[in-house]
Amino acid sequence: KQEVTQIPAALSVPEGENLVLNCSFTDSAIYNLQWFRQDPGKGLTSLLLIQSSQREQTSGRLNASLDKSSGRSTLYIAASQPGDSATYLCAVRGTYKYIFGTGTRLKVLA
Amino acid sequence: DAGVIQSPRHEVTEMGQEVTLRCKPISGHNSLFWYRQTMMRGLELLIYFNNNVPIDDSGMPEDRFSAKMPNASFSTLKIQPSEPRDSAVYFCASSFRDRENFGPGTRLLVL
Numbered sequence: 454k455q456e457v458t459q460i461p462a463a464l465s466v467p468e469g470e471n472l473v474l475n476c477s478f479t480d481s482a483i484y485n486l487q488w489f490r491q492d493p494g495k496g497l498t499s500l501l502l503i504q505s506s507q508r509e510q511t512s513g514r515l516n517a518s519l520d521k522s523s524g525r526s527t528l529y530i531a532a533s534q535p536g537d538s539a540t541y542l543c544a545v546r547g548t549y550k551y552i553f554g555t556g557t558r559l560k561v562l563a
Numbered sequence: 564d565a566g567v568i569q570s571p572r573h574e575v576t577e578m579g580q581e582v583t584l585r586c587k588p589i590s591g592h593n594s595l596f597w598y599r600q601t602m603m604r605g606l607e608l609l610i611y612f613n614n615n616v617p618i619d620d621s622g623m624p625e626d627r628f629s630a631k632m633p634n635a636s637f638s639t640l641k642i643q644p645s646e647p648r649d650s651a652v653y654f655c656a657s658s659f660r661d662r663e664n665f666g667p668g669t670r671l672l673v674l
Contacts, residue, residue: 485661496567496654496665497606504661542606549594550619551663553606 455480457545459554466533467562474528474557476543481521487551488517488528489542497542501528533561567666569655575672581643584669587636588657596663597630597640598654606654612638645673 456479466472476486485504489497501510501517503526509518516529530537540558544551568587576582588595597609610620612632620630627646632638642649650673656663 487662489665494670496667497656497663499662499664502662546661549613550596550608550611555605 455483455545455547455552457543457552457554459541459543459557461557462555463558463560465560465562468533468535470533470561471529471531472533472559474530474541474543474559476526476528476545476554478524478526478545478552480545480547481524482547483521484546484548486517486519486526486546487544488515488526489544491540491542491556493539500541530559533559535561535563537561567655567657567664569653569666569669571669572667573670573672575674576645577674578646579644580673581641582645582649582671582673584640584642584653584655584671586638586640586655586666588638588655589659589664590636592657592659592664593635594658595632595638596656596658597638598656599651600654600668601651609640609653642671645671647673649673 458477460475487502488500491497503510503519514531519526538560540556542556543554570585595612600606609622610630615632630640652668654668656665
């Protein structure tokens with residue numbers, strides 16, 4: 454049974470810092486991995502999607518990497534801003550359904 | 564595109580009442596998912612439809628929960644009778660191929 458873990462559970466950093474969020478999963482037989490952002494009281498917004506054959510994806514200040522063999526993914530946020538404050542969720546897809554991690558709650562201080 | 568639309572956005576009801584949550588997926592998306600999010604259990608998949616057909620309902624917690632998708636543009640999740648432990652945020656998501664688009668959620672409180 455696939456399990457997805459995210460570390461740390463919460464993170465508080467000053468504005469401008471580069472930071473890394475971690476996601477690990479127990480079953481390497483995945484179809485793809487997605488990183489989502491969730492603002493308080495809102496739904497989830499897809500940030501980056503990495504197919505199982507890919508090693509990384511980039512969008513603006515965000516970069517996500519995938520190492521299937523070790524069961525790990527990282528989300529790198531460059532030059533963090535207060536607007537980046539949110540919960541970030543990692544989700545791993547097997548056949549058709551995603552298994553979500555519990556998220557990292559990020560706060561970027563101005 | 565308006566994105567995935569869910570209604571109501573908030574629902575407060577009393578234990579034992581029937582609750583119906585509604586979802587309109589993005590036009591052209593052939594997959595629809597219902598999720599439940601709680602502090603204790605995080606985000607859990609309840610049921611998955613593909614081309615309006617339920618494919619996997621193993622996440623539906625018990626017989627009090629039922630879901631339908633009568634056509635490609637509408638789905639419902641019903642709880643009957645509702646219990647306080649059903650209090651959560653319920654999300655609907657739709658997708659075409661890989662990327663899922665989430666609705667804003669329905670925040671349900673059962674007293």
